[in-house]
Amino acid sequence: MICTLCPRHCAAVREADGGQGYCRMGTQAVVARVAPHLWEEPCISGTRGSGTVFFSGCPLGCAYCQNHSISHERQGKRVTDEELAALIENLEQAGVHNISFVTGTHFVPAILHALALHRPAVPTVWNTGGYESLETLELLKGHIDIYLPDLKHVSSRLGKVLCNAPDYFDVASAAILEMLRQTGAPVYAENGLLLRGTVIRHLVLPGCTGDSIRVLDWIAEKTPPETPVSIMRQYTPIPECAVKGMERRITDAEYDRVVEHALALGLNALTQEKESAETSFIPDFNMR
Numbered sequence: 001m002i003c004t005l006c007p008r009h010c011a012a013v014r015e016a017d018g019g020q021g022y023c024r025m026g027t028q029a030v031v032a033r034v035a036p037h038l039w040e041e042p043c044i045s046g047t048r049g050s051g052t053v054f055f056s057g058c059p060l061g062c063a064y065c066q067n068h069s070i071s072h073e074r075q076g077k078r079v080t081d082e083e084l085a086a087l088i089e090n091l092e093q094a095g096v097h098n099i100s101f102v103t104g105t106h107f108v109p110a111i112l113h114a115l116a117l118h119r120p121a122v123p124t125v126w127n128t129g130g131y132e133s134l135e136t137l138e139l140l141k142g143h144i145d146i147y148l149p150d151l152k153h154v155s156s157r158l159g160k161v162l163c164n165a166p167d168y169f170d171v172a173s174a175a176i177l178e179m180l181r182q183t184g185a186p187v188y189a190e191n192g193l194l195l196r197g198t199v200i201r202h203l204v205l206p207g208c209t210g211d212s213i214r215v216l217d218w219i220a221e222k223t224p225p226e227t228p229v230s231i232m233r234q235y236t237p238i239p240e241c242a243v244k245g246m247e248r249r250i251t252d253a254e255y256d257r258v259v260e261h262a263l264a265l266g267l268n269a270l271t272q273e274k275e276s277a278e279t280s281f282i283p284d285f286n287m288r
């Protein structure tokens, strides 16, 4: 295929087993981990976990990515659409609350085919860095119940330095408005689990609280007040990231400043305890 699936619009040739585009991935899905995941937001993980399918490769490729071994080094196992459908079915049978596709943008056709082969009875979740084109979101419409996008930063300088995407905010903010349009207001089960809706995630980065404030101001101005906004504190420096200033965790004061601003704006903020942030959130990628 000639690929324009993500906002990089490479128009690159992608064969089943390899590609020439920015993400370097072929069209056949490459999966790094398939397992119940207990460390998402409580309305997503519940007690039995979110059934996560982590895909290898990433069209955004943030320099500080916590999942560097799969997003940059592209570790994982290539699977057919039928095998992907079977993995989804097995996860569902394990009793998870939902099936969550993590960084699946570059494999949308394979994922949609797998969902046509096996559509789970539990909600489907699209866990994304937020860098999505409106055309690709249109393809997902009706197939995804819950969107879980990041909104990382407003500054085009940060977009350039951290993700090589100076247009990150323009693209991600438009994508989030489309996600909200597709899902509507959040719908919860009696046990508090999310059945449908869009949860915006924001990871507080070291030295970047001023930009976090701008992110929250945009959310308050442009999205409905009931929209859950998950403010994450688990940023963990990785040796592969050479960007100056990113070599430390965030401080308590930085996190508190961002949370206090979210509360002052009246956002439906989901926050993280410090202890949970000190736990390793980097999963063991188990597919080879």
Ligand code: SF4
Binding pocket: 003, 004, 005, 006, 007, 008, 009, 010, 011, 012, 014, 019, 020, 021, 022, 023, 024, 025, 059, 105, 106
């Ligand atoms: S998905 Fe990959 S090949 Fe396709 S446009 Fe994006 S970076 Fe390029």
